[in-house]
Amino acid sequence: MTHITITPADDLIDVPRRILVGGSQADTLIGLRTHTARGDGVIWTSRALYRADADGVIDLSRDAPVEGDYSDVSPMGLIWSQTPVETGKREVFPADVSDALTTRVEVFDADGKCLDEAVLTQRLMAPGVQRREMREDGCVGTLFVPATPGPHPVVLVLNGSGGGINEPRGALYASRGYAALALGYFKTPGLSDYISNTPLEYFRRALDWISRELQPAHGFIAVSGQSRGGELALLLGATYPDRIKAVIGYVPGAVVHSAQNAADPATGREGPAWLIDGKPLPHLWENNRTASWKPFDDGPPPHRHERAIRTALLDQEAVERARIRVEQIDGPVLLLSAADDGSWPSSDYSRMVVDKLEQQKHAYPVNHLDFDQAGHAIAFPYVPTTQLVYAHPVSGRISTGGGRPAANAHADEASWRAVLNFLNAATSTRAKEQA
Structure with a gap:
């Protein structure tokens, strides 16, 4: 039978x-x-x-x-x-x-x-993993704590331009032994609906809370972000190296971008996304001599946002002004990119980061996995990868992240294995250094 x-x-x-x-x-x-x-x-x-x-x-x-x-x-x-x-x-x-x-x-x-x-x-949650909401120092997030006795190494989890709180990834990190704070920074109750004018000091307060309240094992805090969160992960690693000791960038940007599709309509998509000390950080679209939205705006949907970004990258002076100073990161870096990224050229961006860190003789491991025929939506295994066209959750624009379902599925699986191996190596090294 x-x-x-x-x-x-x-x-x-x-x-x-x-x-x-x-x-x-x-x-x-x-x-x-x-x-x-x-x-x-x-x-x-x-x-x-x-x-x-x-x-x-x-x-x-x-x-x-x-x-x-x-x-x-x-x-x-x-x-x-x-x-x-x-x-x-x-x-x-x-x-x-x-x-x-x-x-x-x-x-x-x-x-x-x-x-x-x-x-x-x-x-998503192993038996015994604890979940609780975090509302401290003006920050909004969800904390996941492993079932095993602490203290634990900690991962700060950041979402992309859709906003909200990435609880699934936070829960899975905790299931694999890492305390995880999935932090919202816009489009979250109590916060702005838009990415525009987000102060980096918000994240500093969250990092200080992690250090004070969670007392991470060996002082280890990693930051893991995807898309705009990947850009932000690199930016935070470069801005707060005293707190962040490892950076994981899923389909990241290598430069500071404007608010783009997650913009407040009052300031527009060329307005700033990030502030520090109340002042906007220089971004790619600012005083850019070649940037044009036409390749993204014109033509039938689904639109590829990456085509507009490439026009902006032709202005090398603007790129250098907006470049994230990744050489200031005090720890290992893992970059996960997609060769058919329809949102922005994460493969090129990741290579920019690798090249700069190699040039500066970065003292820590730098790993880059670039997935052929994969698109922007690298998540983790094993979930459906077939929905390549979507309405952006903030702008509503019908776009594509690119890629093919089978290639995206491979990227989901291989990237998660790489992340766990990376964190295991980074935490082991940190423990030996602190011994």
Whole structure:
């Protein structure tokens, strides 16, 4: 009798599963389909057909589909190839990160009849991880603390131009042994709806709170940010090297940018994003002789924001004025970029950072992973990667982050492994230095 097994059936979201179907007739076509209710209540689905081997077995870690929503061998292809039944939905995480994601995986025959089913459960929070809201010194965030005894090394988690608080990433960091403060800095209750005129002193207060209240193990605080948060991670590392001892930049910028798509309409997209001592930091669009929004604004959607950024990068004097002084970072740096980034040229930006740090003989490891054919939305495994076109959550502009689903799925998986290895090495080195 045809049956399906998933191993492990219930685990953290970053754990790959082995999906096996056995008991079928040799060389027969067998289908698998999935059904997941995700964070906004929308159902996400996928399906694929496979040919059983001589023993009547299908092994997704070995077998590519004959046809379906993905093509090559991929043990978790049925998850990352999911699409929402309601067009345009993008939310893949539960609203409450303590809730598990459950996926029903059905086996069906040539007539569509269900032969067996199993449940695959993905969790963002390991047992015992503690979550609590942080409202201190004017800062707004969510703290996640591992189940193991402290003190712990700490990661400050920053979202991008969509704003809000990145609780899923914070919860997963804590599940892997790091206290994590997922910090909002705009589009969060109690804060501005826009990125415009955000003071860096806000983050300094959060860093001081971490040092005072959490007393990080060996004084280790890393900052992890994506997109605008990646730009901000590098900027904070360069501005507050006394606090930050490692920087992780997901699809980061190497220069200070204007407010762009997350701008307050009153100051516009060429207005400043970051302030220090009440004064705007020089940004790429400021007094730029070549910058133009036309490549982004003109033509049908989805728009590639990266095309406008490239016009601004032609003015080398403006680039140097806006360049983040990464040589001031006091710790190792990990950069994760995408070769088909539709939002901005994160590959080129990451190389700019690497080149500067090499030129300055940076005293710490600098790692750069550039993912071919991947786009801007590098997250972590294993989540759907199919929604490449979206309305920006602040500007509403229909844009694309670029990439291909399979390449984005590979980037999600490989980048998270790299992050965990990077943090393990950085914390071990820090512990030896402090011993």
